[in-house]
Amino acid sequence: MTEWAAVLAATARVAADLDLAEDCVQDAYAKALVHWREQGVPRRPGAWLTTVATRRALEHRRRADVVRRKLPLLIPDEDVVDETFPDDRLRLVFTCCHPALSQEAQIALTLRLVCGLSSAEIAKAFLVKEATMQARITRAKQKISRTGIPYRIPRLTDLPERIDAVLDVVHLVYTAGYQRGIELARMIRLLLPGSSEAAGLLALLLLTEARRPAQVGGQLVLMEDQNRSLWDQALIAEALELVPGAVRPAGRFGLMAAIAAVHAEAARWEDTDWAEILGLYDVLLERWPSPVVALNRVVALSYVAGPEVALQQVPDDPALATYPYLASTRGELLWRCGRVDEARAAYEEALAFTSNPVEAAFLEKRIQ
C-alpha cells in the first residue's frame, strides 16, 4: 500500500491530474508484471514503477498540450522540494482529506488513491452499489480539479486543522473495519513525525487492534471478561512506546490512547488503575466535551467512587436517548447497586435500541 501511494503521489505531481496519474500508475504495474517476470525484479521496485509511470504521464501531457486541453489541472506546489515534508505521499493525503470535500468523499478518495483499493472493494465495505461509489469518487476528483484544491502541504497556519481532518479519516477507515487504517496510521506517523496526534492515533489503533483476538468469534466480550493472554503483546509494546510522545501536548487521540494504554498495562481487570483513567477522561471531557465521553467517564467513576455515585452522573443528553450503550451502562450500574429489577428494565431498553446482533446476543444473556 505504501508503495502504491508513493508511486501515485509522485506521478500525480508530474501529471497534474489525478485520473491521468491513476491510469499511468495502473499501466506501470501492468508493465511490471510482464517485465519483472522476464528480467527479474529490479533492485528498487518502487523507483522503477515511479519512473515508468511518470514518464508515461509526461508523454501524455506533451501530447495533450498540443491539443490544448481545456480541463483544469491540479495545482502543484511551486517549491521543488519542501524541506519539512519531503514526501510526495503527504500531498496526496492532504488533497484527499481536504475539508472542502465531504467526509464521505474524503474516506472514499483516501481508500482509492492512497490505499489503492478498487471502487468495488470500497463500495462493498460501505454497503453501496459500485456505480454509486464510482460516481462519488468521480465527483470528488472533479471538485478537486474544478475548484482548484491544491496538490500540496497546507500552509503552516492551516496545518493543525488539516492534520486533524486527515487523522479523522484514518480513524474512520479503521472503525469501518479496514485493517488498512493501521497501515495508514503508520504511514501518517512516519510522514508527520512532529505531530503528537499522529502518534496518538497510531497508538490508539494499535491498542484497539491488540485486543481484537480476545473478541472470541466476533462475540462482544467486555474488557472485564476478556482473556488478556490473547492480547497481542507486540502491538501493545509498539503502542506503549508511542504514548509518552502522544500526550505532549495531549490531543484527543493522545488522551484516548493513554486511556487504552492504562487498560493494556493492567495484567488483570482488578489491577486497572481507574483513578488514572478517570483523570484522563476528566481532561478529555473538559477539552472535547461529548456525551459519549461523559458516559465512558461515568464507568471509570463507578470504579473509583462506587456505582451509586456514578449512577447520579449518567449523562441525561437527548443526543444519547436511543444510544443502546447508555441504557446498558445504566443497567450495569443498577445491577452493581443490587437493584436487579431496574437493571433488567434498562437492559431491555438497550436491547430495543440495538440493531447489532452481536450486541443483542450479549444483552439477552445479561437479562437472563
Add this chain to the structure above:
Amino acid sequence: MGKYLVMIYDDEAKWAADDGSVMEQNHKNHQAFVEANPSAVRGGGQLDGSTTATSIRADGNGGYVVTDGVFAETKEVMGGYYIIEAADLDEALAIAKQVPSPMGGVEVRPLVNGG
C-alpha cells in the same frame, strides 16, 4: 490563478433587529477587508434586501414569468458578494475567511475556466 465568487449569506431577520451599530461596524470592516486584499479583490458589492428581488423564469413557450421575490426561499439570503482572484482554493478560502459576515457566512465557488 483562478477567480472565485464569494457570496455573503445573511439572516435578514438578524439585520432587522440591529440598532445600526453592527451595520456601521460592518461597513468599516468591509472597507478594511478590501484595503487588506488589494491584489485579490476584483469586484464586489452589497445587495439590497430580498424584498426588492424580482425573479424571471422562462415559461417554456418563448415567454417569461416575472415574479416578486427571491429565486429560492431560504432563511439566509445573499446580501453581497466579492469576486476574488487566488492561486488555488486554499488561498481563496483564506481570503474568504476574512470577509465580514456577522449575520451568517459565505459560500465560495470557482468561476469556470478561471473566469
